[in-house]
Amino acid sequence: MKAHLLPSKSTGSIHIPPSKSMSHRAIICAALAHGESIIQNVAYSKDILATIEGMKQLGASIRKDGSTLYIRGVQSFQQLAAKEIFCNESGSTLRFFIPIFSLCNQDITFTGQGRLLDRPQKVYADIFHKQGLDFTHTPSGIHIHQSLQAGWYTLKGDVSSQFISGLLFALPLLTEDSTIHIEPPFESRSYIDLTLEMMERFGVKAYYHDEFTLYIPGNQQYQACNYTIEGDYSQLAFFAVLGAISDGITLHGVTSSSKQGDKQIIDILKQFGALIDTLKDGYRIHPAKLIGQAINLENCPDLGPIVCVLGMYGEGTTHIYNASRLRIKESDRIAAMEEELRKFGTNITSTPDTITIQHNPNPICQTSLYGHNDHRVVMALSVAAMASCQEAIIEDAQAIEKSYPTFFEDFKKVGGKVDLL
Numbered sequence: 455m456k457a458h459l460l461p462s463k464s465t466g467s468i469h470i471p472p473s474k475s476m477s478h479r480a481i482i483c484a485a486l487a488h489g490e491s492i493i494q495n496v497a498y499s500k501d502i503l504a505t506i507e508g509m510k511q512l513g514a515s516i517r518k519d520g521s522t523l524y525i526r527g528v529q530s531f532q533q534l535a536a537k538e539i540f541c542n543e544s545g546s547t548l549r550f551f552i553p554i555f556s557l558c559n560q561d562i563t564f565t566g567q568g569r570l571l572d573r574p575q576k577v578y579a580d581i582f583h584k585q586g587l588d589f590t591h592t593p594s595g596i597h598i599h600q601s602l603q604a605g606w607y608t609l610k611g612d613v614s615s616q617f618i619s620g621l622l623f624a625l626p627l628l629t630e631d632s633t634i635h636i637e638p639p640f641e642s643r644s645y646i647d648l649t650l651e652m653m654e655r656f657g658v659k660a661y662y663h664d665e666f667t668l669y670i671p672g673n674q675q676y677q678a679c680n681y682t683i684e685g686d687y688s689q690l691a692f693f694a695v696l697g698a699i700s701d702g703i704t705l706h707g708v709t710s711s712s713k714q715g716d717k718q719i720i721d722i723l724k725q726f727g728a729l730i731d732t733l734k735d736g737y738r739i740h741p742a743k744l745i746g747q748a749i750n751l752e753n754c755p756d757l758g759p760i761v762c763v764l765g766m767y768g769e770g771t772t773h774i775y776n777a778s779r780l781r782i783k784e785s786d787r788i789a790a791m792e793e794e795l796r797k798f799g800t801n802i803t804s805t806p807d808t809i810t811i812q813h814n815p816n817p818i819c820q821t822s823l824y825g826h827n828d829h830r831v832v833m834a835l836s837v838a839a840m841a842s843c844q845e846a847i848i849e850d851a852q853a854i855e856k857s858y859p860t861f862f863e864d865f866k867k868v869g870g871k872v873d874l875l
């Protein structure tokens with residue numbers, strides 16, 4: 455799909471879609487729970503559909519009624535309905551599933567597409583091998599066939615927090631207690647808070663023993679719970695930046711008490727000089743003079759692409775650091791943003807874990823933009839192009855379906871003029 459954008463300015467308001475991270479977690483906890491849970495405000499992006507389908511294969515019964523899911527948890531880990539679990543392109547789905555599905559003690563192959571199976575899994579390979587268990591990772595899939603055991607786990611903290619979340623979901627279901635020690639630097643820590651919060655809502659606990667050590671009592675049981683998914687700050691970020699660099703915007707549907715790390719976009723925008731009113735259920739963003747800043751992505755990697763766009767519109771220099779994980783997402787997001795923002799005439803450079811962007815006072819894009827099969831790159835480029843007030847084409851725009859299938863509908867609601875070809 456190509457997105458053909460015509461010059462326009464931001465206006466009006468939208469309701470932000472439900473959090474993808476919280477949806478994965480709620481669906482998984484409900485699928486592991488005793489009894490029936492009702493999960494409300496679910497949006498069916500490709501990543502969330504992969505988690506729903508996988509949990510059905512595990513034996514959970516999941517019924518959809520509009521944006522509500524009725525989930526009856528697995529009765530036993532012997533109900534596995536398939537030997538191949540397709541995770542599409544969702545890193546969260548794959549890395550959350552591996553320890554959970556290991557509990558079935560059966561031959562299982564996890565498959566996917568796009569870049570999924572090229573993304574690092576060595577943290578799990580090392581864990582399985584250390585316990586004497588098979589873990590075979592080939593370009594066509596990841597194969598396991600025995601259960602992880604309770605005990606002491608040591609993990610690198612700077613590859614992906616999704617390994618820690620995956621273990622946190624599964625270890626409470628083993629008979630004995632476990633400990634996870636995270637070797638610093640511990641990045642994306644905010645996502646562990648989301649995992650712990652959701653587990654606790656479903657009656658399962660794990661505790662920080664110290665800053666880098668989590669203690670997980672064994673022999674626990676998830677209990678059904680009714681839960682409404684909160685709005686997604688990672689998606690809000692695209693529209694919040696659009697409002698600040700274009701002509702203002704009002705965003706509804708999020709809670710300011712959220713634990714999502716990407717809530718940091720509000721502080722980042724304020725740091726740049728944006729004028730923001732906090733509303734009962736969102737924010738009003740006013741256009742203002744913006745000044746480039748130094749931004750730490752340690753706890754909010756998914757903000758990377760849109761903060762690059764903010765840097766292009768902020769006066770002076772923006773320096774983004776602790777960004778190496780952006781290279782191991784759906785695309786190498788640093789390389790992708792460099793290539794695409796240069797098409798606007800922007801001066802942008804990088805090192806393995808930093809990005810430096812100079813203000814571009816006159817962004818003119820004379821060639822087609824490319825989405826790099828990455829939803830966050832497509833959404834960031836849509837914002838960059840709209841604020842440039844020039845016509846633009848974004849190729850590979852269907853990548854938005856991974857997390858935000860209705861992105862362009864919302865884009866139009868706030869003034870964007872776009873034809874999808």
Ligand SMILES: O=C(O)C1=C[C@@H](OP(=O)(O)O)[C@@H](O)[C@H](O)C1
Nearest residue numbers: 475546614615616642645755756
């Ligand atoms: O746990 C989660 O929901 C996520 C964790 C983050 O990944 P890393 O921990 O690999 O940085 C983030 O980038 C991803 O989009 C979602």
Ligand SMILES: C=C(OP(=O)(O)O)C(=O)O
Nearest residue numbers: 543544545546547756783
């Ligand atoms: C990286 C992302 O997701 P995942 O790791 O689950 O594929 C994302 O949504 O930007």
